[in-house]
Amino acid sequence: MRRISLVLMMSVLLMMLSVGSIITAQENPSAPVLQIVDSDPLEGEELELDAPITIYFDRALDCATVADAVSITPEVVGETTCGEGDTSLIFTPSATYERGTTYTFTIGESLRGADGTELAEAYRLQLDTVGFLRVTQVLPAPDSTNIATDAIITVIFNRPVVPLGSVEDMENLPNPLTINPNIEGQGEWLNTAIYTFRPDTNWAGGTEYTVTVDGGLQAIDGATMQVAFRWSFITTPPALVEVNPPDASSGIQLTPLIQATFNQPINQISLEENFFMRSNSGPAPAVTGTFEWNDDSTGFAFTPDEPLALGVGYDIGFPENAVFEATGTIAVPAETWSIVTVPYPAITGTSPFDGQTNAPSYGGLTLYFASAMDVDTLEDQITIEPEPYLEPDYYYQDYDNSLYVAFPTEPSTEYTITIAPGMADIYGNTIDTALTFSYTT
Structure with a gap:
């Protein structure tokens, strides 16, 4: 048992010595290979358009070998120097990098440490420069149809466009949208990269709208849009969706409330001037009455001025190209429905x-x-x-x-x-x- 314990202790001691040797080799400038320990920026980080590239080593460099050892693809004119303590290499561009471009930064095997050591192999660092400002998502989606007439436009960008601020700052922030046909409304930045637009009145039904995001819009980091972003959507056409009493109802009382509901706000004047209710059993004057609308103009109730006739069928509705949605642009398809009043008592x-x-x-x-x-x-x-x-x-x-x-x-x-x-x-x-x-x- 004692012999086994001695063997285990010797094994652990050897492992500790091995780990210590590895650590010493990594930290010891006398190691046989010149090693890169860090970079700024790191691979995967965005490279600012005028930022230097710094590579850190485990020992001092032979600064005379630095300039010839460095190359950049695509080619960029600049100066390569040693950093503080000669343990880093710094490339400073003479002009800005190209936006939205991938650069490969290479250090060749000709680089030497001050102690004569060299890299085991060439080093490559791939960096992407700050890209363009882009629209990543919009609502309603491009080319979508049957969009609700009270829909809100939402535009999401790939990077911050405006700074964080208070509600009071909102009026000074850019409004990046142009909408055709024009419609008045209120724009709001929900955060630094999401913009919404809410129309003051509903969108016209059955209408194609084209929205353009200003191509000159600039992000906080200076990124700009390459081109204007443009998309279209079509709102849902106006339509009658429900009537009460329902079509073909019988036994209707002589003082009914005739109700109709639409899928969007309706131009009240066009409806009231073209609405009809008349007997379908022979010549008779049209039924007159009063209208009462709900708050958003999507529905009305019609009350006849006089009681209807007993046991008579009535047609109710409006003709083609006569009733329009709220903006007065698109007509509601013609509709006719019928009811029959209560019969004589029996x-x-x-x-x-x-x-x-x-x-x-x-x-x-x-x-x-x-x-x-x-x-x-x-x-x-x-x-x-x-x-x-x-x-x-x-x-x-x-x-x-x-x-x-x-x-x-x-x-x-x-x-x-x-x-x-x-x-x-x-x-x-x-x-x-x-x-x-x-x-x-």
Whole structure:
């Protein structure tokens, strides 16, 4: 066991000596090879257009060999000198580098250390100069269609264009956009590299807009755009998207609220002047009424001045090339929809039905009406024979315009129900024909 421990201790000692030798070789100027230990800028960092390139070594250089050992591709005129303590090499360009260009900085094997050592192999450093200011993303996307008319334009750049500042500084910052057709709006820099534009009014529907980013725009670091950036998008065309009551609705009350909703703000005057509501069952004057719009002009409600006629179909809508979106530029496609008003009052069914046998003996009957009825005119018109021994109770259901008459019935008994004329709907129109039906429990 003791022998194994001695072996382990010797192994660890040898490893420590080896590591120490490596470190000494890296730091010791007497190492047989001239070594590069750092660079400024590092590979991958952007090279400023007038910045020097500095290479650091592990020992002093023979400065007489420096100038001939350095080359740059593409060629750049400049001066190569030793830095402080002769342990670095500095290349200073005589003119600025080309923007957005990759340069390869090479140190050949002719370079010598002051102690005569040389590089094991030629050294190459690849650097990219500061590039151009570019637009990296825009919203709406180029060539996109059906863009909402309240969309916000967003432009994202590849580098800071404006400094960080307060809201008060915003008015002094550049507005880089030109929009055709022209539209007024508010621009805002969300940060140093993102610009947004919000129109004061909605974009015109169904319109192609072309947006240009100023080619003379300059970034904080001096980078400029090579060319102006231009893209286009098309807004969604105006359209009617919903009506209420829906098309082909029946049983509509005589004082309805006609509602319509569009996918974008509408020119109110063009709609009100061209809207129609008229009977589709023969010559009749157009229905007049009043309009009420929602806050963003995307929808309206029309209320007729007078009650509509009973049991009549009405066409509602507007013609082609007559109603326009808010800017008055693009027309909304023509639309027509129809409704039918409530019919004259009538009893459309009974339960039990006339002639029914084996009707439930738990009592009662139901009358079904064609339209909403005036409840106060119903029960006095109903006669039940034989007369129930308890006074009937009456329950009117608005959802299906029905009247349930609850009374106790006798088994195996024929009941005759008589409905006298005079039941009235909610508009005062009466059922003028009597109705009699019978059933047996």
